[in-house]
Amino acid sequence: MTNRSENSFSKWGGDLESVFTTSPLDVDATEFCQALVANTSEGLLTVDEDSTIVFANPAVERILGYQPNELVGQPLLTLVPDRLDQQHTRAFQQYIETGERQMDWDDVDFPARHKDGHEVPVSIRFREHSHDGQRLFTGILRDNTDREKRRNELERYEDIITHLPEGIYRTEACSGGTFVEGNTALREMLDVTSMEALLQQGPADFYADPDERQIFQERLREDGVISDEELKVQTATGETIWTSITAIRREEQGEVYIDGVAEDITERKEREERLRAFREAVEQAGHSIYMTDTDGTIEYVNPAFEDITGYSEEEACGETPRLLSSGEHNDEFYADLWETIRSGEVWQGEVTNQRKTGERYVVNQTIAPVTDDDGEIERFVAVSADITDQKERERTLERQRVALERVKQITDSLRPLNRALAQAPTRDEIEQVVCEQLAASDAYLFAWYGDYIPEREQVTPQEWAEIEDECLDDFAVTTNEGDSVRGPVGRAVHSCDVQAARNILTDPLSESLHKNALDGGYQSSAAIPVAFDGTVYGVIGVYSDRPNAFDEYEQGLLRELGERIGHAIYAAENERLLHTDTVVELEFKTSSAESIFVRVSEELDCRLELKTIVPTSENAYLCYTSVDGVSPEAVATKLSSSPVVENPRVVDATGTSGTVEYKVSQSPVTTLLEYGATVTSAIIESGDETVVGEIAPDADSRKIISGIQAAYPDTTFIAKRSVDRPVRSINLTQDALDELLTDRQREVLELAYRAGFFESPRCSTGDELADALGITSPTFYLHVRKATRKVLEQIDEIGLFD
Structure with missing residues (x-):
């Protein structure tokens, strides 16, 4: 049988499909079946018209x-x-009765039931034939399990690729x-x-x-593969997006393709750009910024943090913000801060920190929690502005506001005094x-005024207000001590x-005044x-219950007050002197070597006579003195060696006479x-x-005499006499001026006066x-000088300068 089978199979050429393409059958059915059984690994089934299986080979x-x-x-x-029972039964019965097929019998895929009950994917190809007058149907059965598995895998991969968010593509490798x-x-x-529209385009259309x-393409040809290449793409609608491309070059059946994956990373790039910009902003921010983990350990600091605190990033990271603690804030302060930020809230406030150098600084600090997608706190960020x-x-x-209020208070207090x-x-x-x-003002508790007596180097209170008489002895001072022990009154003179003694109770230099301050209730x-x-002329003592009073602003106001009072006293003395018909004339004679002028007249054997003396703004007097018996140059040279004489110069000189100008700060004349x-x-x-001076009848002549004798010991008081002041008549008429000035001089002088030439600063x-x-210009100045000199000569003739 085996031989018959082999012979029969050889006769068919080993092709099962040829069995069903040969019609009618010209071989014995037994030989046919034996050949199939012996030579095929494919299943073989034969059924009759009743759909009953009449044959099955071992492969089944x-x-x-x-x-x-x-x-x-x-x-x-x-x-x-x-x-599928009913479907199969109907289809088979219909074919038997009508010969009409409901499906193609050449390749039918269907699930067959395995003996153990599971389904097996198979394909079967049927052919109808007859044997001994019997109508039969034989089919070749193939197991499609592996093919179905591969097909399912392909379908699955296709589904995956279809639904992937990344773009998957294959392109031709050529440039277009x-x-x-x-x-x-x-x-x-x-x-x-x-x-369809996509497959009509290529990558070049979207770059x-x-x-x-x-x-x-060049890189792909060289390397064969490119990973995560970032490319900017323009879509079909003109929108620009960022993509990340991974591509590989493949060759299949002689054709070269490029397979790739494209990912839209536009959002990521925008996020990265925002993060980059944020990072750059943080790095370049002028404010100190640092981040900590949830335990408060510093993880990051920006350059401004390093600049402001003095700590480098390496020194700060791993530490806690206690690194900056100045000790200014208590535990409750920090407990409130941590409670706020750990609850998810933002904390803001002023903090006094300490730099690495130990220097304290103040920041306006904001600390905020940073949360993840679930709202959990993962770190804290602190932004500090150095304020x-x-x-x-x-x-x-x-x-300054307090000082201005105080200045206003003092100014308001001094206004009535100025009027008085x-x-x-x-x-x-x-x-x-x-x-x-002063005592009645809101600024001060009490005040006293003391005369300064130069010959005794002493200030003794003469007037006072809001203070007991027995306390005045505490304020009588001697001013001739050295600078190291001299008190405020002596230093003022x-x-x-x-x-000022601004804080008597705490100032070691004012220790001698502590008891008086406590008893008097004042602090400055x-x-x-x-x-x-x-x-x-004297010294005013003022006292305040304010600590740290008498700052530079207040001292400036009081300095001006002292000057106004001094001017008022000077004016009062001169007013009294000017308005009296009788004056007291005092005559002194000194040979004291303390006087530079005595020494000059003795050494040069000359005569000096003071002609004019005018006070200057440098606490000195400008003098014009006539010289007789020696050259004025010799006198000027001698005077220049004295520390109390400044800038001596010869005004005019004619042989052994002339006039010398100089400034003097100390002489018998200036003392008077x-x-x-x-x-x-x-x-x-x-x-x-010999010096003669006039004082008012009620002036204290004794004080003047003793003062001059104290300054110049070899001084003799010659005489004190009452003198009637002569009555002077001034007769400077317009006719007199017309005779003095030319028309041009008068015109120029009047124009200069009207145009503000003599104002300070000049208007013209x-x-x-x-x-x-x-x-x-020279002609103008010549007319002005000549006209002015003529007017002054006329004034001098009528005795106004005497």
């Missing part, structure tokens, strides 16, 4: 688990799943190649309307920069009103400036010199002037200086007035 067992003898005589429905394949994600990414296509300078400005402004000074006719009334007004005091043109006298004569000859310059008159 491998496919469906049935031995052939188990199937023979069984209906074909044994191998058909129950759900189009897409061969592409998934939905790619089409949507490139915003193409349909897959935002066409040059990148060439670069991309140290701002706080200092605020403190300065506050100090203008109305006080005598020195005694001035001293009294000063004490009363010698510096001719306000001196000031000594105000009362002076005019360098002459100190400082006591308020008017010097009428000063003659120095042969080592003796000489050049401007010269242009207005149509003359040169």
Whole structure:
């Protein structure tokens, strides 16, 4: 049988399909079946017209688990799943009755039922034939399990590729190649309307920069693969997006393709750009920024943090913000801070920190929690603005505000005093009103006024207000101690400036005043010199219950007050002297070597006579002195060696006579002037200086005499006499001036006066007035000088300068 089978199989050429293409059968059915059984691994089934299995080869067992003898005589429905029974029965019965097929018998795929009950994917190809007049149907059965598995896998992969969010594509490798394949994600990414439209285009149609296509292809040819290449793409609608491309070059059946994956990373790039910009902003921010984990350990600091704190990133990271603690804030402060931020809230406030150098600084700090997608706190970020300078400005402004309020208070308090000074006719009334007004003000507790007696170097209170008499002894001081022990009153006299003890109870230098301050209820005091043109008349003592009072602003106000009072005393003394018909004339004679003029007259054997003396703004006097018996140059040379004489120069000289100009700060004449006298004569000859001065009848002549003798010991008081002041008549008429001045001089002088040439600052310059008159500048100045000199000569003739 085996031989017959082999012979029969050989005769068919080993092709089972040829069995079903040969019609009618021209071989014995037995030989046919034997050949199939012996030579094929494919299942073979034969059924009759009743759909009963009449033959099965051994391969059926491998496919469906049935031995052939188990199937023979069984209906074909044994191998058909129950759900397909009716469909199979109807189709087979219809064919038997009508010969009409419902399906193609050449390759039918269907699930067959395995002996153990599971379904096996198979394909069967049927052919109808007959044997011994019997109508039969034989089919070749193939197990499609592996093919179905592969097909399912392909379907699964296709489904995956179809639904991937990344674009999957294949393109032709040539420069103008189009897409061969592409998934939905790619089409949507490139915003193409349909897959057909996509396959008509290529990658070159979507590059935002066409040059990148060439670069991309060259790299792909060289490397064969490119991973995560970022490219800018322009979609079909013109929108620009960022993509990340991974591509590989493949060759299949002689054709070269590029397979790739494209991911839309536009959002990521935008996020990265925002993060980059944020990072750059943080790095370049002028504010200190640092981040900590949830335990407060510093993880990051920006450059401003390093600049402001002095700690480098390496020094700060791993530490906690306690690194910056200044000790200014207590535990409750930090407990409130942590409770706020750990609850998810933002904390904001001012914090005093400490730099690495130990220097303290103030920041306006904001600390905020940083949360993840679930809302859980993962770290904290702190932003600190250094407001140290701002706080200092605020403190300065506050100090200035307080100072201005105090200045206003003091100014308001001094305003009535200024009015009272203008109305006080005598020195005694001035001293009294000063004490009363200062003590009555809101700024001070009490005040006293003391006369300064130069010959005794002593200040003794003469007037006072709001203070007990027995306390005045505490304020009588001697001013001749050295600078190291001299008190405020002594320093005020010698510096001719306000001196203050701003906080007596805490100042070690004011320790001697502690008891008096405690008893008097004051904490600060000031000594105000009362002076005019360098002459100190006395000192005002004022006292306040304010600590740190008498700052520079207040001292400036009090300095001006002292000057006004000094001027008022000077004016009162001179007013009294000017309005009296009788004056007291005092005559002194000194041979004291303390006087430079006595020494000059003795050494040069000459005569000096003071002609004019005028006070200057440098606490000195400008003098014009006539010289007789020696050259004025010799006198000027001698005077220049004295520390009390400045800038001596010869005004005019004729042989052994002439006039010398100089400034003097100390002489018998200046001492007499400082006591308020008017010097009428000063003659120095042969080592003796005779000075005559006039004072008011009620002036303290004894004080003046003792003061001059104390300054110049070898001084003799010659005489004191009452003198009637002569009555002078001034007769400077317009006719007299007309005779003095030419028309041009008068015109120029009047124009200069009307145009403000003599104002300070000048309203018009000489050049401007010269242009207005149509003359040169030198001519203008010549007319002004000549006209002015003629007027002054006339005034001198009528005795106004005497």
